[in-house]
Amino acid sequence: MSDFRLAQNQAHPTKTNTLTLGIVVLLIGIVSLQIWLLTASLNTVLGGDTTIAWPTFYASLILFLGGVGLLRFLPQPLRVPVVVVKEEAFSQAALAWRTLIISFVSLALAFAVWFMWSAIAVKLNDSGFHFTKGQLFWLTATPVILGSVLRIPYGLIVSRFGSRRSYAFVTLIMIIPCMGTGMAVQDPKTSYWVLLFWSAATGIAGANFATSMATVTLWFPKKMQGTALGINGLGNLGVTLAQFTIPVVIGFAVYGALSGPPLVMTLKSGATKSVYLQNAAFIWIPLILFCSAAIWFGTKDFPMEPKTLASQLNVGRDKHTWVLSYLYFLTFGCFVAMGASLPLIIKEVFIKAPGGAPSPLAYAPWAPLIATIMRPIGGWAADKLGAGRITAIAIGVMALGGFSLSQFLRPTDFLMFFAVIMVICAAAGLGNGSVFKIIPTVNPKDAGAVIGIVSCLGAFGGFFPPLLLGWCLEHLGTPAWAYMIMALFALSCFALNWWFYWRKTSITHC
Secondary structure (H helix, E strand, C coil), X not given: CCHHHHHHHHCCHHHHHHHHHHHHHHHHHHHHHHHHHHHHHHCCCCCCCHXXXXXXXXXXXXXXXXXXXHHHHCCCCCCCCCCCCCCCCCCCHHHHHHHHHHHHHHHHHHHHHHCHHHHHHHHHHHHCCCCCHHHHHHHHHCHXXXXXXXXXXXXXXXXXXXXXXXXXXXXXXXXXXXXXXXXXXXXXXXCHHHHHHHHHXXXXXXXXXXXXXXXXXXXXXXXXXXXXXXXXHHHHHHHHHHHHHHHHHCCCCCCHHHHCCCEEEECCCCCEEEECCCHHHHCCHHHHHHHHHHHHHHCCCCCCCCCCHHHHHHHHHCHHHHHHHHHHHHHHHHHHHHHHHHHXXXXXXXXXXCCCCCCHHHHCCHHHHHHHHHHHHHHHHHHHHCHHHHHHHHHHHHHHHHHHHCCCCCHHHHHHHHHHHHHHHHHHHHHHHHHHHHHHHHCCCCHHHHHHHHHHHHHHHHCHHHHHHHXXXXXXXXXXXXXXXXXXXXXXXXXXXXXXXXXXXXXXXX
């Protein structure tokens, strides 16, 4: 106990109450002043005096951090109980690591399928289709809907039907949207609603995340869960895999005559070339068959008593399920939103950049790539330094980056805009790893069910930002307001994480 705490505990109650009152009044003053400063910084978005934006923002940030620091001087009525951590047996280490490797590869494939529409959408209008900006944003955002909703049952079925059978099944059925999408994009006369249907159906691939994570968490002891789940989260590389692979495979008939007829794409120069948009979907089918077989023959069902789906839904009564969903809505949602919408943002906002508009598919894949690389680092750091602390660092950087993006939306600022995007995605990846470390810590018995709900609601964080960005572009001509709203949301997540998981006196401090 610090000298201050010892003196505080020994002080007369009246003196302690006076100190508490003084600190509370000071905090109220800080919050009031901060609201004014944030309002002043938002003035730049409305076209007002831009010179005040950065000074007021940094002043607001300093006050916010100062207010957080003052909270430690409030009296502590609770004390964190001393918990003796028992060493857990890890007798099936070889099987656990093999399961993790197979799961990681299969999850990467699932993310590639889930995000194939983000690469397809930017090529549609050049290939004979005629859609508005809003319609294209819907095609990239819609897969998130089904991919989010299905994560709840996908997380529950592991404890009901077994990890091997569940994961093999949900991997195999990804063939359905791949076949449907490949056939639909071969004809420019295909209606928008048919394309939207197959875009939505692609969401089943995104739901695999819950099954994959629930499977991995069964096999590793608590002290290694952050690292194991972080490594499995490298499956997010599938986003980058899709955005790098699809532009290549649509350029030739991968399957020969079986690929189907090509479309004619009009280039910026006015020239034309043949493209096989269907390959963006067909290319994954052999890999789906391979991964399904690897799961079936290379893994085993974890020995456990089957749980009913209804019994697992009791985790909905635990407040931490919803707090963690709120945090993951930010961290994972940012990753999904950047991966799905960044190609269109680059194409629409920086079309008049000096030297010509940057190639969306050349830059966009790096955003999810850096987020994915940082995810296992976040899990490992959470194991070593504390999940609450690492989550706080990640969210704080995301908030600062969100406010900064509005300053780099001129055509000449593309490199600075892209650099800030990289920083935000790196922080999001760090936060993804640390948030998932918290889940088995606060609810080890029903981690699979919690993962399903948290990943479901978190994935919706990737659905709304692209739509918000698209609306701002169409009606305001700039995505600045969308980035400001995201940054303010990040500040609310910072406060929640501090209260439940970073604050030393919290009973769930981790």
